[in-house]
Amino acid sequence: MCADTPETLDYKSTLNLPKTDFPMRAGLPKREPEWLERWEKIGVYDRLREKQGRKPFTLHDGPPYANGNLHIGHALNKTIKDMIVRSHQMMGFDARYIPGWDCHGLPIEWKIEEQYRQKGRDKDDVPINDFRAECRKFAAGWVDVQRDEFKRLGITGNWADPYLTMDFHAERVIAEEFMKFLMNGTLYQGSKPVMWSPVEKTALAEAEVEYHDKESFTIWVKFKVVGTDDASLDGAHVVIWTTTPWTMPSNKAVVYGEDISYGLYEVTGRPEESWVTIGDRYLLSDSMAMDVFGRARLDDTMVRRLRDVTQDELAKIKLQHPLAGAEGSNGEWDDLRDFRAADFVTDTEGTGFVHCAPSHGLEEYELYRGLGMLDQVITYNVVEDGSFRADLPFFGGKKILKPNGKEGDANTAVINKLVEVGGLLARGKIKHSYPHSWRSKAPVIYRNTPQWFAAIDRPVGDGQDTFGKTIRERALTEIDNVNWVPKKGRNRLHSMMEARPDWVLSRQRAWGVPLTCFTKNGALPTDEDFLLRNPEVNQRIVEAFEADGADVWYEDGAKERFLGGIVNPDDYTQVFDILDVWFDSGSTHAFVLRDREDGSEDGIADVYMEGTDQHRGWFHSSLLQSVGTTGRAPYRNVVTHGFTLDEKGMKMSKSIGNTIVPEKVVQQYGADILRLWVAQTDYTADQRIGPEILKGTADSYRRLRNTMRYMLGALSDFTDTDRTEPAEMPELERWVLHRVAELDQIVREGYARYDFQGVFQAVFTFATVDLSAFYFDVRKDALYCDGDTLRRRAARTVLDILFHRLTTWLAPVLVFTMEEVWLERFPGDESSVHLTDIPDTPKAWLDSDLAAKWAKVRAARRVVTSALEVQRVEKVIGASLEAAPMVFVADDAQRAALESVAFEDVCITSQIAITGDDAPAEAFRMPETDGVAVVFEKASGEKCARCWKVLPDVGTHDHAGVCARCDEAVS
Structure with a gap:
């Protein structure tokens, strides 16, 4: 009988209990900044660039705007980009990421003007380059703020040398790219209706406009029929409907539809309050007639239909503007209005007739341009601040919008005057979707102004006809050479490109890259020599921009500096409009991908990744710019994410109080929790975030952390001498290796197609279900209680294999936590999981049987x-x-x-x-x-005092109270 008893022998000390200092409580908010400092100290990003023989992979950063703290959309965007870059790096690429910023444009200019107003200063009294210097300083300050905020999220990249659109070289290239449009014949000056912000006093591109509900005045206006021999029609009224009363002073025509049924109606009765008179006759589409009369408070007992009105009869009619002959009008509206058929007229709303002010409507503009009648119908009644020209009768100085974006007095003045002259049949209000500037949030208008355009249907004169003769043709061809994630992105951009008008390049502002061109004095925009196209002049300009930036354009004597000795400066006028900032960002491929050593070898990015709104923004402008100058798209893959909503699926708004600020999430949970939320969501659709969702994310994180802690404890003293070959392993270990081989393929394919949700869900399920809930549970007994057995050695070998896979599979997502896990096993000044690759996994481990x-x-x-x-x-x-x-x-x-x-x-x-x-x-x-x-x-049997199994042989061995397996292990 043995001398020891279960009471006297401490069997716990004989167990192989896990040993690790890895804490269950992560303390991420406090510890993450330490890892950031460490990565910067050891130069992780630069050391990755030193790895030889790797295929370059470039994600080109769509530049955020340098004018405020980050919001949750920024965090989502940059985190997805970071996962793309890190995962490709760890799959063997040289994955480069050059962060960049959009620095020019109206929002910054607006901020500086706001500061001026607060100090009682007038922007126009400040020398333009002094003003531009303040804009530059403002942008630089926010670049520094946002850079630190992005870095705090664990975003890797060349933060020491980002690209800025306001850098001198960038300004030089933007001007140079503009000059390519100048030289290839696609640049022209035209006067046409463009979306115009009266608040910001500049033209806007479609990408700068968002749609919100707006309550508008709506009026039904009477145009008197004149100049016809038909007694039944003479003196009748054609009725139009509009939601923009302020355009009535610019009316030049009314149009009708060729396939619409029209009738002549007579008023036979009237209510007490009405603007109609018994006996009035009106021309209306039959489908809308009773709706219109209902607006005038007439029912079907007060109206009778006299007869059909044929297309031939309509073609002989002339119309009189309701303000014609009004006292004090000075003949402004006395000319008869044009009246003709147009294919954009419908009879599903309104009256079946459309009021035309071609200076404020693109369809009307295109109609009269096609007829060669623009000279007869274009007006210039609305000036840059959205007010009527001072000498316009009745309405001079009236504003469509106030400076704060609220309703001005123009609509009311027009309506009141129409009522006074008997020109209204009815009026009301309507709530509808209306374009607003996404910067000022104020409504916009269509306004005819001279602007500079890139013609997208004009043959591009650069000899690259193999890509399509026009910018539109080239773009539509290149769209199908790009991989779109998700696929619907292709259809969205394709439909936009099919229908888009010419690109408005000019803005009437100060902070940006100027349109570096000159026009010939006395020449018309249609003349061949209207624009100066001189390579020598162009070269002077770009060299000056390279040396001193775009400010040189505004210096005294700039025109003489650039033209002197080449052409007579007195013969030309210098253009001072600035370029649309979408042209700036659309040109970034040239000065980032093409010009930088860490750019792309062929000037094309492997990936552009932005929100879905960039199909009409950066994806769009980059494609237009690139096909216009190189004939090809600047990207191979375009990845799109949706918008971030609150937990109820509502749009985030400061006024509602449902915004989630990245900085606060990081302070409460840590950046890895925010990154994990990104990985768990389907970013291709709109995604939700809020306190409860973040709590669930934190719970998933804890489960993963527990998995990693278990492995660290079990591997505390593992060495190569403990390693076992797969062929020698028990079946259970070989099954785990099979799952590892399966997962490795899923992870690599998922990362390659940017499916982070798919990758994370596969790895998380494997870690928590296959490992924690099954394999770890089963093998805990062998790991703790076995002696130096093959089973225990095999299990620890598998744990070592799992450690290297899980840390590298998850490192692109949980950048801080996987670094912590890695350093727990492999400490050292130069050690980092982010300097390693995902290990190759033998396909021989796969065993389907x-x-x-x-x-x-x-x-x-x-x-x-x-x-x-x-x-x-x-x-x-x-x-x-x-x-x-x-x-x-x-x-x-x-x-x-x-x-x-x-x-x-x-x-x-x-x-x-x-x-x-x-x-x-x-x-x-x-x-x-x-x-x-x-x-x-x-x-x-009895309970083993060491492993706690209940077995018949317990107590029959050399050591008291143990089973045979434990007796051997203790020995």
């Missing part, structure tokens, strides 16, 4: 563990090791699989019996696992 067998084993295990849980809840047993269940298995192949493995270890019981007999009726069953039933029995 073994996987199929273990699927049967795990299915039976679920029935056993569920049966034991019933006994535990009922307090029949305290732990599964107290059980010795009988397992009835009907399927021969499944029963053979269970009998070939240590199924009691798999089920974490002390003993187990497997039989093919019919199961008794009272046996535990699960409907989803047919053919497996369990009858509970308690294990017989």
